[in-house]
Amino acid sequence: MDLYSFSQSSTAYRVRIALNIKRVAHRIIPVDLTQGAQLDPAFAAVNPARAVPALVTDAGDTLTQSMAILAWIEATYPNPPILPADPLERARVEAAAQVMACDVHPVNNLRIRKRLAAMGHEQEAVVDWMIHWMQDGFAAFQTMIRPDTPFAFGDAPSLADICLVPQLFNARRWQMDLAPFARLSEIEARCLALPAFDAARPENQKGA
Amino acid sequence: MDLYSFSQSSTAYRVRIALNIKRVAHRIIPVDLTQGAQLDPAFAAVNPARAVPALVTDAGDTLTQSMAILAWIEATYPNPPILPADPLERARVEAAAQVMACDVHPVNNLRIRKRLAAMGHEQEAVVDWMIHWMQDGFAAFQTMIRPDTPFAFGDAPSLADICLVPQLFNARRWQMDLAPFARLSEIEARCLALPAFDAARPENQKGA
Structure with missing residues (x-):
């Protein structure tokens, strides 16, 4: 899967950590927000909200909002868990x-x-x-x-x-x-x- | 259970809706933020962060942060669901x-x-x-x-x-x-x- 990410974005940083903890194979696609790369039409086609992080799953679905992405990663790749079961x-x-x-x-x-x-x-x-x-x-x-x-x-x-x-x-x-x-x-x-x-x-x- | 709530707080409003949808028996305890009631020592003992909403469960556990409270309500009272299973x-x-x-x-x-x-x-x-x-x-x-x-x-x-x-x-x-x-x-x-x-x-x- 592809993670659209910016090095200094703390929300993208959260998702990078979770993908690594879960050992989910992924490619990082940098979007340099300081250069306005989020306004590039190619990226806007991926995420109309023009924000990082955006995660494109292997099935081609695009997920946005870091906390929703993290919940999806936890549900889809439960081990090791990042949330208690109780x-x-x-x-x-x-x-x-x-x-x-x-x-x-x-x-x-x-x-x-x-x-x-x-x-x-x-x-x-x-x-x-x-x-x-x-x-x-x-x-x-x-x-x-x-x-x-x-x-x-x-x-x-x-x-x-x-x-x-x-x-x-x-x-x-x-x-x-x-x-x-x-x-x-x-x-x-x-x-x-x-x-x-x-x-x-x-x-x-x-x-x- | 007890929901510490302020009428105009939109985060408390979210929790009020969810408890009603799930038909969870609860008591609303008003905390008038415009009168500084969140600074009252009795409330600070319930929620040291002095914020509403705070939900005190029947077991006496206090939950804070509206989105975490909503997730707990969904997990504990699954019907009717407020989130898809997929x-x-x-x-x-x-x-x-x-x-x-x-x-x-x-x-x-x-x-x-x-x-x-x-x-x-x-x-x-x-x-x-x-x-x-x-x-x-x-x-x-x-x-x-x-x-x-x-x-x-x-x-x-x-x-x-x-x-x-x-x-x-x-x-x-x-x-x-x-x-x-x-x-x-x-x-x-x-x-x-x-x-x-x-x-x-x-x-x-x-x-x-």
């Missing part, structure tokens, strides 16, 4: 993941930063905006995960870790102080030591 | 729902409006901001659903309709022009004619 445990993992996917990432992404700039805000104010929401989200996330497991919810990475690591990449990119979030940095280090996460890193994408 | 169809419904849950709602909610105001923007600019993202999201949603079914994806409401209707409530609240989104308004009218949706409306909450 509905209550699953809801806890999903809720932590959604702090990143709903509360943090959407309010900080490129279109929002561009809009704030168009409204007259300097880069410094935009960075303050991003860090403010990351601080809120990271603090909430830290209270929602287990306090003492190797990964956010246990001995193996889950959807929560898959959403955390790309958001921490963003945090470092904007030079956020991560000292109050030591548990999250520890989990991140443990994740990035795994080949599935390492190969998905923005720095390890072609042309990065 | 993973691909399910991913399509989830992707449409996530346009509302990830791309539209988070960038327009109360904390963002307050922050924009604190950054010096007048109410008019804040309303323009909200309408801008709703226009983007509604246009995407409209291309992702079926063109000719009674509800977004078929003959019965799904997670996509459950996320759409509360967002349309917000759109009307801010007097957005919905003329370009006739299909969405038609679906909304069909949903609101159902008792499960009608009873969940902000206007039909106690003290509204």
